[in-house]
Amino acid sequence: MLSNLKPQAADKILMLIEEYKADTRQGKIDLGVGVYKDPQGVTPVMRAVKAAEQRIWESQTTKAYTGLAGEPEYRNAMANMVLGDMPADRLASVASVGGTGAIRQALELARMANPDLTVHVSNPTWPNHLSIMKFMGLPFVEYRYFDNDSRGVDFEGMKADIAKAGKGDIVLLHGCCHNPTGANLTMDQWKEVVAILQQSGAVPLIDIAYQGFGDGLDADAAATRLVAQSLPEVLIAASCSKNFGIYRERTGILMALAENTAARDLSQGAMAFLNRQTFSFPPDHGARIVSTILNDAELRSDWAAELEDVRNSMLGLRAQLASELRDLSGSDRFDFLANHRGMFSRLGATPEQVQKLKTDSAIYMVGDSRLNIAGLNSDTVPVLARAIVDAGI
Ligand code: LMR
Numbered sequence: 001m002l003s004n005l006k007p008q009a010a011d012k013i014l015m016l017i018e019e020y021k022a023d024t025r026q027g028k029i030d031l032g033v034g035v036y037k038d039p040q041g042v043t044p045v046m047r048a049v050k051a052a053e054q055r056i057w058e059s060q061t062t063k064a065y066t067g068l069a070g071e072p073e074y075r076n077a078m079a080n081m082v083l084g085d086m087p088a089d090r091l092a093s094v095a096s097v098g099g100t101g102a103i104r105q106a107l108e109l110a111r112m113a114n115p116d117l118t119v120h121v122s123n124p125t126w127p128n129h130l131s132i133m134k135f136m137g138l139p140f141v142e143y144r145y146f147d148n149d150s151r152g153v154d155f156e157g158m159k160a161d162i163a164k165a166g167k168g169d170i171v172l173l174h175g176c177c178h179n180p181t182g183a184n185l186t187m188d189q190w191k192e193v194v195a196i197l198q199q200s201g202a203v204p205l206i207d208i209a210y211q212g213f214g215d216g217l218d219a220d221a222a223a224t225r226l227v228a229q230s231l232p233e234v235l236i237a238a239s240c241s242k243n244f245g246i247y248r249e250r251t252g253i254l255m256a257l258a259e260n261t262a263a264r265d266l267s268q269g270a271m272a273f274l275n276r277q278t279f280s281f282p283p284d285h286g287a288r289i290v291s292t293i294l295n296d297a298e299l300r301s302d303w304a305a306e307l308e309d310v311r312n313s314m315l316g317l318r319a320q321l322a323s324e325l326r327d328l329s330g331s332d333r334f335d336f337l338a339n340h341r342g343m344f345s346r347l348g349a350t351p352e353q354v355q356k357l358k359t360d361s362a363i364y365m366v367g368d369s370r371l372n373i374a375g376l377n378s379d380t381v382p383v384l385a386r387a388i389v390d391a392g393i
Contacts, residue, residue: 012127013366020364028362029380031371034179034343035247036310039377046245048303052292056285065281068272070095070253074287077294078253082208082221082238083228086257092268093255094275095282099209099239102254104132105274106205106235107170109256111138112270114168120161120202121172122146124346124368126179129172129207143171146181148348151336153183159196167201170235173227175208176220177342180370184214184341190223194230204231209239212307213314214341217243232259240290242343243307249286310374314343317376324385334388344370349393361387369393 016032035043069075075093079086096102110117119138121129122145133140141164144157165171173193178184185193197204204227211220228234233256240251254271258264275282293299318338325334337345349357349369357363363384365371376384 011131016364016366019358023362023364025362027383029364029375029384031363031365031373031375031384034242034372034374036242036245036343036374037377039313041377043247044245046303046306048293048299048306049244049246049289051299051302052289052296055292056288060288063284066095066284068275068281069093069268070282070287071284071291073295074291075253077291078238078240079255081217081294082211082224082236082253082255084218084221084225086225086228089261090257090259090264091255092258092264092271093253094268094271095284095287096237096252096254096275097279097283098241098250099207099237099252100128100132101250101278101282102237102239102252103129103205103207104136105254105271105278106237106256107132107136107138108274109254109267109270110170110203110205110235111136112274117169118165119170119172119205120165122158122174122178124180125172125174126207145178146183146346151181151183151340151346151348153185153189155185155189155192159192162193162202163196163200165197165200165202169200169202170205171197171202172205172207173223175206175211175224175236175238177210177214177344179209179342180344180346180366180368182340182342182345182373183336185223187222187226190226194227197227197231203233203235205235205237207237209237210242210342211238212243212304213311213343216311217304217307228257231257233257233263240286244286244290244293244303246286246289249289250283251286251290314373317373317378317381318345320378320381321373321376321385324382325388328385328389343372343374345373346370347388347393349388349391353391353393356391357387360391363387 020030119140123142143161144154147154214220236255241247256267258267293303322338347369
């Protein structure tokens with residue numbers, strides 16, 4: 001039986017990790033997978049996470065099962081972090097296995113509710129969005145998103161395309177810090193997106209995996225909150241991997257805003273059922289770290305301060321890179337790097353140029369020219385800038 005299996009296409013982001021590891025060159029630079037690294041190249045455990053783990057270790061008396069939906073303390077704290085003061089009568093939520101697990105469960109939930117749906121995704125999007133939908137056999141179409149000339153959003157194209165989503169279709173949107181491009185909508189543009197969805201009855205699924213990495217914790221949630229307040233039905237998949245730095249704990253949440261309490265209860269039941277069918281109980285350790293931090297004023301403020309430092313360091317690297325490139329190229333064509341937000345920017349280079357960066361300069365980025373800004377430090381920025389110019393980008 002097992003010999004009937006077909007080889008699976010390697011995930012292009014995860015493949016880079018292996019390629020990078022195997023490269024023996026001194027001074028190689030990893031701008032691949034979306035993991036924050038400090039200037040020493042270390043992905044640190046955040047101070048508040050360490051403190052929360054210590055508290056949990058000292059006080060936890062059992063590791064018996066939690067509920068299928070996870071702990072209410074975690075779900076309420078996350079709902080508050082993402083949505084602010086949202087009336088609970090419309091909100092269903094379950095803890096998930098990371099943000100990816102929340103996306104998968106959201107798509108399963110949507111298909112249970114509407115087996116005929118089509119998912120509308122940005123072009124480009126996180127490759128695993130596409131891979132999950134292909135694996136599930138979910139029909140999807142891409143909407144225009146990135147304008148390769150300006151390296152900004154092709155908003156007219158986006159609007160025209162998402163207007164084609166019908167009632168009960170899903171429109172997958174990145175809540176902030178678009179992955180892979182780094183190009184984001186303004187709040188005025190979000191209002192226009194909301195108006196289109198109000199008109200069509202398509203349901204937004206917001207993937208928010210980088211809250212706190214763009215313009216700040218609240219600013220990054222503003223679009224999600226606007227959508228949540230304006231539309232009758234909204235699905236939200238949030239991740240704690242990046243903003244709490246607990247990547248391997250697999251901590252996320254799926255939230256569903258329903259039209260009324262009866263639909264909320266149905267959603268809650270279906271989401272708990274989906275957890276049961278997939279893995280039973282969601283992982284608890286990461287969720288407990290998050291709720292310990294968010295529900296404690298001191299830990300929360302220390303965590304928020306450290307997250308601000310991370311965010312500001314990425315902004316500093318963006319500014320430095322744009323400025324180096326302005327000097328080296330004698331043009332402002334790389335200024336978009338300073339305007340993009342989040343961990344990633346899409347350079348807009350060809351696959352050959354990306355390959356050249358790897359071959360000539362041991363600089364690793366995803367083949368679509370997505371680079372992880374947090375993989376840089378002030379010493380490697382000039383090296384990258386020089387290599388970009390030398391590669392003719
Ligand atoms: C990324 O886009 O690099 C991250 O979300 C990590 C992943 O799982 O792909």
